[in-house]
Amino acid sequence: MSAIFITATGTDIGKTYVVTSLIRHCRTAGLQVDALKPLATGFDPTSPAMSDTGLLLAALGRPLQSADINGISPWRYSAPLSPDMAARKEGKVVDFGALVDFCRRSIAACPGTLLIEGIGGVMVPLDEKYTVLDWMAALNIPVVLVTGSYLGSLSHTLTALDAMRSRAIAVTAVVLNETVGSTVSMADTEATLGRFAATIPIAPLPRGGSVTRLASLILK
Ligand SMILES: Nc1ncnc2c1ncn2[C@@H]1O[C@H](COP(=O)(O)OP(=O)(O)O)[C@@H](O)[C@H]1O
Numbered sequence: 001m002s003a004i005f006i007t008a009t010g011t012d013i014g015k016t017y018v019v020t021s022l023i024r025h026c027r028t029a030g031l032q033v034d035a036l037k038p039l040a041t042g043f044d045p046t047s048p049a050m051s052d053t054g055l056l057l058a059a060l061g062r063p064l065q066s067a068d069i070n071g072i073s074p075w076r077y078s079a080p081l082s083p084d085m086a087a088r089k090e091g092k093v094v095d096f097g098a099l100v101d102f103c104r105r106s107i108a109a110c111p112g113t114l115l116i117e118g119i120g121g122v123m124v125p126l127d128e129k130y131t132v133l134d135w136m137a138a139l140n141i142p143v144v145l146v147t148g149s150y151l152g153s154l155s156h157t158l159t160a161l162d163a164m165r166s167r168a169i170a171v172t173a174v175v176l177n178e179t180v181g182s183t184v185s186m187a188d189t190e191a192t193l194g195r196f197a198a199t200i201p202i203a204p205l206p207r208g209g210s211v212t213r214l215a216s217l218i219l220k
């Protein structure tokens with residue numbers, strides 16, 4: 001039983017790509033793996049296949065049916081907004097305690113590695129009071145931070161790492177995911193991050209690339 005939380009410097013940075021690639025890597029290697037996307041926004045129940053939930057289920061080789069969708073993504077909202085705003089549009093509030101309990105119970109029940117995809121970036125609000133940072137701190141499991149090679153990502157990455165450090169959240173690796181069309185070199189970005197975050201391993205991930213290096217860093 002082990003669990004890893006996958007967060008990012010922001011939305012669309014590559015969390016789902018990393019989680020689905022890790023799932024496929026584990027299954028090919030014969031390792032037991034499961035995944036959750038507990039909170040999903042922008043979820044369209046009429047076309048769930050392309051949602052994060054659908055992509056995770058496909059990678060896990062599980063059917064796209066309501067029991068499985070509910071099982072990995074109990075909190076789903078249709079507006080493509082932060083969870084607090086998306087829930088409010090439906091007259092609801094994300095129950096932070098229930099979210100943490102659900103994750104803890106899932107971690108305890110998982111015989112292999114459980115990958116938990118967060119939502120948006122490190123400090124996306126979940127309700128009026130809590131952000132993803134509080135969620136990660138409450139779970140107290142290792143975190144993988146996915147970032148890009150876009151111009152501006154150095155500050156976003158170091159700010160995210162600083163916020164997590166201030167809450168004693170253990171970052172086990174940074175995935176430097178190649179940003180399409182970026183003018184900034186991956187190698188220079190990796191070298192700079194290495195200077196400012198010297199204790200955290202960095203796994204570069206080219207477009208369409210494999211997560212072998214990341215897997216070797218995080219899977220026990
Ligand atoms: N390394 C990569 N190679 C190819 N496509 C990628 C890679 N990283 C992300 N993508 C694609 O970029 C888009 C946004 O990534 P996604 O994983 O959905 O981000 P997030 O989960 O952080 O919102 C998706 O279409 C995804 O498949």
Ligand SMILES: [Mg+2]
Binds near residue numbers: 015016017117
């Ligand atoms: Mg995603």
